[in-house]
Amino acid sequence: MACTKVRGNEVLYSVYSVLALVFVLMACVELCDASAVMDVYRLIQYDLSGSPFGSRRASLNHHAGSALFSPGTDLSRTVIMVPVRELNITLLRDYLTNKYPLGGLLLLLSKKSAEEKDTNTEEDVGFMRSVLSEIEQFLIHANIPYPVYFAHEEEKVDAILADVKKNDATGQPATATTGGFKLVLSAPEPKKLASPTLTNIQGWLPGLKGEGDGAQLPTIAIVASYDTFGAAPALAFGSDSNGSGVVALLEIARLFSRLYSNPKTRGRYNLLFGLTSGGPYNYNGTLKWLRSFDQRLRESIDYAICLNSIGSWKNELWLHVSKPPENAYIKQIFEDLSTISEQLGITIGLKHKKINISNSRVAWEHEQFSRLRVTAVTLSELSAAPEQLEQTGGISDTRHIVNETSVLNGIKLVAESLVRHIYGYHGKSFEIFADDSSLAINPFYVRQWLDLISRTPRVAPFLSKNDPLIAALKKELSDHTVDVHVQHEVLDGVFTFYDLITAKLHIYQVASVTFDLFILLMVGSYLILLFSFLVITTRGLDDLISIFRRPPSRKVKTA
Amino acid sequence: MTLFHFFNCAALTFGPHAVYYSATPLSEYDTFGTCVKAALVYLGTALVKLVCLATFLKVQENDSFDPYQELLKALIGFIDVAGLYFALTQLTHRNISQNHKFQAVGLGWAFADSVLHRLAPLWVGARGLEFTWDFLLQGLEANANLVLNISLAALGSLMWLRKNKPKTLIPIIYLSAGILATMPSITSFLARANDHHPEYYEEAFFESSIIVSLGDKLGYKEEYSVVSH
Numbered sequence: 001m002a003c004t005k006v007r008g009n010e011v012l013y014s015v016y017s018v019l020a021l022v023f024v025l026m027a028c029v030e031l032c033d034a035s036a037v038m039d040v041y042r043l044i045q046y047d048l049s050g051s052p053f054g055s056r057r058a059s060l061n062h063h064a065g066s067a068l069f070s071p072g073t074d075l076s077r078t079v080i081m082v083p084v085r086e087l088n089i090t091l092l093r094d095y096l097t098n099k100y101p102l103g104g105l106l107l108l109l110s111k112k113s114a115e116e117k118d119t120n121t122e123e124d125v126g127f128m129r130s131v132l133s134e135i136e137q138f139l140i141h142a143n144i145p146y147p148v149y150f151a152h153e154e155e156k157v158d159a160i161l162a163d164v165k166k167n168d169a170t171g172q173p174a175t176a177t178t179g180g181f182k183l184v185l186s187a188p189e190p191k192k193l194a195s196p197t198l199t200n201i202q203g204w205l206p207g208l209k210g211e212g213d214g215a216q217l218p219t220i221a222i223v224a225s226y227d228t229f230g231a232a233p234a235l236a237f238g239s240d241s242n243g244s245g246v247v248a249l250l251e252i253a254r255l256f257s258r259l260y261s262n263p264k265t266r267g268r269y270n271l272l273f274g275l276t277s278g279g280p281y282n283y284n285g286t287l288k289w290l291r292s293f294d295q296r297l298r299e300s301i302d303y304a305i306c307l308n309s310i311g312s313w314k315n316e317l318w319l320h321v322s323k324p325p326e327n328a329y330i331k332q333i334f335e336d337l338s339t340i341s342e343q344l345g346i347t348i349g350l351k352h353k354k355i356n357i358s359n360s361r362v363a364w365e366h367e368q369f370s371r372l373r374v375t376a377v378t379l380s381e382l383s384a385a386p387e388q389l390e391q392t393g394g395i396s397d398t399r400h401i402v403n404e405t406s407v408l409n410g411i412k413l414v415a416e417s418l419v420r421h422i423y424g425y426h427g428k429s430f431e432i433f434a435d436d437s438s439l440a441i442n443p444f445y446v447r448q449w450l451d452l453i454s455r456t457p458r459v460a461p462f463l464s465k466n467d468p469l470i471a472a473l474k475k476e477l478s479d480h481t482v483d484v485h486v487q488h489e490v491l492d493g494v495f496t497f498y499d500l501i502t503a504k505l506h507i508y509q510v511a512s513v514t515f516d517l518f519i520l521l522m523v524g525s526y527l528i529l530l531f532s533f534l535v536i537t538t539r540g541l542d543d544l545i546s547i548f549r550r551p552p553s554r555k556v557k558t559a
Numbered sequence: 560m561t562l563f564h565f566f567n568c569a570a571l572t573f574g575p576h577a578v579y580y581s582a583t584p585l586s587e588y589d590t591f592g593t594c595v596k597a598a599l600v601y602l603g604t605a606l607v608k609l610v611c612l613a614t615f616l617k618v619q620e621n622d623s624f625d626p627y628q629e630l631l632k633a634l635i636g637f638i639d640v641a642g643l644y645f646a647l648t649q650l651t652h653r654n655i656s657q658n659h660k661f662q663a664v665g666l667g668w669a670f671a672d673s674v675l676h677r678l679a680p681l682w683v684g685a686r687g688l689e690f691t692w693d694f695l696l697q698g699l700e701a702n703a704n705l706v707l708n709i710s711l712a713a714l715g716s717l718m719w720l721r722k723n724k725p726k727t728l729i730p731i732i733y734l735s736a737g738i739l740a741t742m743p744s745i746t747s748f749l750a751r752a753n754d755h756h757p758e759y760y761e762e763a764f765f766e767s768s769i770i771v772s773l774g775d776k777l778g779y780k781e782e783y784s785v786v787s788h
Contacts, residue, residue: 182688508688516563519695523567527574534582 036156036507040106041232042500043139043148044459045190049494053141055148058187058500062103063180064507066165068095076101079183081161083108083153085128089135096142104147106183106505107135108157109235109395126313132396136231140389147185149505150232150395160507184506190498196461196491198227198277198285199470203253203481205260205271207422216296219270220418221304221376224249225279225286225365226458226473230394233459233501238393239402240381242279243453244311248411249273250476251446255415257480258439259432267422269302273481275473277460280392281493282362285460288489290372303329304376305418306365309391310410311402311450312381316347317410320378320385322355322370329375336417336426337379343429344409353385361388379414381406399454404447411441449476461497564694565685571698572677575705576670583662588655590663597646597667604642605675611635643668643715657720665712669705677701 043055065078068091084107095102139148151157160181167180207217224245230236237243253273260266278285290298310317319337321330334350341348355367362368363385369376382391412433419425419432433439456469463470465488478484535544580586580594615631646664655663677697685694717732 184688509690510688511564511690513563516567519567520563520570523571523574523698527570527578530575531578531582534579538583 036160038151038154038157038505038507040149040151040185040503040505041234042503043144043150043231044229044233044501045498047496052143054139054498055144055146056190057104057145057147058185058190058503060104060147060149060183060185060505062183063510064106064160064164064183066161066168068092074101075103077103079104079106081106081108081157081164081183083110083161084132084135085110087135089138093138096144099145102146104183105144105149107148107150108153108161109150110153129396129401133390133394136394136396137390139231140394149185149503150235151505180510180512182508182510184508185503187500187503190500193461193497193499196495196497197463197465198288198460198489198491199463199465199467200277200285200289200487200489201275201470201474201477202289202483202485202487203273203477204483205253205256205273205481207260207269207271208263208266210268216300217268217270218302219272219297219300220302220421221272221274221369222249222252222307222414222418223274223276223286223304223365224307225276225283226453227277227279227285227460227463228393228397228458229280229389230392230397230459232395233462234457235395236393236397236457236459237399237454238397238458239399239450239454240311240397241309241391241393242307243393243450244309244402244407244410245307246275246453246473247446247449248307248310248407248414249275250449250473250480251411251441252415252418253477253480254445255411255433255439255441256418259419269422270300271418271481272301273477275477276365277463278489278491279365280389281460281491281495282360282388283365283368284491284493285489286365286368287362287371289487290368290374292487298372298374301369301374302421303333304366304369304374305333305414306369306376306378307410307414308365308378308380308382310379310381311404311407313401313403313406314381315345315406316349316381317341317413318349318351318380318383320351320353320364320366320380322353322364322367323375325350325352327375330377332421332426333377333417336420337413339429340413340416340420343431344412346409346413348413349383351383379410393458399451402450402454404443404450407446407450408441408443411446415441459501460491461495462501561686561688564690565681568681568685568694568698571695572673572681572701573670575702576666576673579666579705579709585659585663585666588659590655590659593650593655593660593663594667594670596650597664598671600642600646600650601668601671602675604638605671607642608635608638611638640715643712644719647712647715648719657716661712661716661720662709665709666705668712669708672704672708673701 042058045052045054045056047053060079062077062079065075065080067082068075068080068088080102082105087107094100164181209217225242226246228236228238228241230238253271256271260271274286274289276283276286276289278288319334321327323330325331325334334348338348353363355370357371362371364378364380366376366378386392415433416431433441435441452472458469470486474484474486532544535547580591585594612632612635615635616628643664646668647661681694681697684691714732714735
């Protein structure tokens with residue numbers, strides 16, 4: 001008895017294990033069966049001193065629609081797919097201000113403009129850029145209660161969008177009853193990021209100490225902020241702002257490392273190269289970096305040149321200063337720069353903007369230096385100081401808007417002016433970094449770095465301490481300079497960021513309920529027909545009729 | 560909504576078997592046991608067939624038509640016939656007429672085939688959000704398969720169980736038996752001729768099964784007439 005019980009238990013257990021296996025298999029197989037899976041990039045979500053901005057949701061499970069309709073249609077369960085160039089920003093603003101419900105927004109960025117660089121005129125590029133940055137600024141500064149994603153236009157997506165449009169054109173927007181496409185993205189609730197780190201990288205090129213010199217040589221700092229901020233953190237490549245500045249800094253470091261490697265040409269100035277982070281957040285990283293210097297070092301800095309966005313197609317640059325232009329240093333720098341820019345065929349202007357200490361906004365990187373009483377200038381293509389989170393390398397700032405020639409010219413301009421200052425050849429016309437000399441600027445090096453930088457999103461809160469990009473920048477600096485030091489700081493201030501910046505969106509083609517009902521009807525009638533046919537052929541018509549007359553047919557037989 | 564679709568497809572795939580059982584006199588003579596036994600025999604046969612396929616067939620790297628491999632495949636296909644033979648002749652059935660026996664065996668056989676081949680894909684696929692026609696087509700295929708299997712059982716019972724076969728029918732019976740046995744080879748050959756497209760394969764299978772089952776229906780009708788005589 002006991003034996004059989006045990007055996008029964010064993011059988012039960014084996015059945016259980018088989019069942020468990022079956023369930024596990026079922027769970028595994030169901031993972032991916034969508035008609036299209038695509039990478040999507042979520043709109044940034046952040047709090048600015050407690051008030052929420054950006055997209056506040058992440059998960060999607062709605063039908064696809066193609067356009068914002070006039071208010072009145074219920075879009076609370078529809079995700080609008082719309083190419084960015086067709087997006088009506090006033091309508092969207094209306095939607096937000098009137099708090100109309102919307103299931104979600106999928107903005108499609110065209111990839112074509114990036115690839116067909118040759119066919120696009122500069123005006124086109126500029127137009128697209130201005131449209132994109134308008135939308136970006138709007139999205140960054142809005143509080144959007146539904147998920148917003150960016151995606152690239154691909155063939156598959158285009159086909160789906162065309163289908164959705166056709167479907168919408170026939171009448172009502174798609175809901176559960178009319179079928180169409182369903183966009184599914186399951187994501188957890190976005191979580192706050194714990195204290196974002198800012199990583200500054202610095203490198204030195206020590207000058208030649210003469211016999212009679214004091215303990216400390218004067219220092220010239222070349223600084224560029226490398227991080228970005230944009231509507232989609234995973235798409236904030238910032239090729240121009242401030243990828244161009246970073247590339248210029250690296251190339252200048254390379255040129256001067258060659259110059260300084262020979263004791264005969266080594267200047268009597270230390271060169272300090274600094275790649276700073278936190279640029280979009282009032283140059284918080286620069287501030288931390290400067291504060292980490294001791295007083296003596298800070299006082300030894302003769303002046304600092306900050307490079308910011310120097311790769312545009314426009315052929316003009318601006319020198320932004322916060323000290324009055326009558327200041328001797330600034331006069332000297334500007335004179336040097338303007339003589340060289342004349343040779344290069346660039347126009348250069350001087351802009352003076354006073355610092356308002358009570359205002360927390362720091363518009364230019366040099367202002368952080370100036371606040372600490374270090375003479376500094378910013379070289380930029382921008383004629384006016386950008387607002388906060390503006391011109392920080394967002395989705396519109398991609399590789400194709402950067403003009404390599406401008407970057408090369410910028411590099412030459414800064415390098416030549418540095419040479420004039422270091423060796424004291426003011427006002428003379430000569431060219432150290434001539435194109436065919438051994439000290440020529442290497443356009444391939446510049447292009448490669450531009451390409452790399454333009455492929456790497458660099459929003460500081462989403463860059464880890466040992467991100468490959470930081471490692472690469474550190475390695476590049478240590479190839480050309482000495483005492484390379486990486487400094488990690490915590491971003492202080494009013495920003496709180498949320499995670500989830502990329503996700504996979506599944507697009508399913510779904511059938512409508514009415515279609516399912518129709519199929520049910522067809523299958524049911526088929527089965528009934530089959531039943532009747534079989535009964536009639538095997539038992540005769542009378543039997544069939546008798547089944548319907550008196551359902552319990554067996555009783556008929558026994559009776 | 561997707562469970563709905565699953566239900567539809569399941570009804571189309573497995574409904575006809577139930578309908579066949581309840582509508583024909585099979586239900587009146589309580590042939591359920593025979594159906595279950597036939598299904599079990601099918602299970603065993605499928606297992607043996609799998610083992611044979613795995614042992615004797617080489618994995619084909621390219622899609623070439625290898626006559627030797629196809630011959631082997633056809634021979635392995637005969638294992639089905641052997642299984643059916645076993646189910647028809649060796650199983651101790653309750654005392655039911657030959658007429659009902661082959662129907663019950665065919666039905667059990669077809670049902671087991673449907674469950675083994677179609678239930679798992681249906682469960683996995685048709686409940687997903689994505690809509691495809693595949694599972695509805697699969698349901699139609701199950702219907703064709705039911706007809707094919709019952710005809711096959713009818714053919715078997717004609718060959719092995721009937722003592723006095725009408726002379727004129729014998730060549731037709733053996734011809735259909737031959738066609739059925741070489742079916743997998745024919746379909747694979749057709750599929751290759753038709754641009755290697757899997758859909759063509761299904762279509763070809765569907766069509767040829769209908770053709771063959773029509774031929775068999777003839778034999779089966781004849782048998783009816785013989786029985787009634």
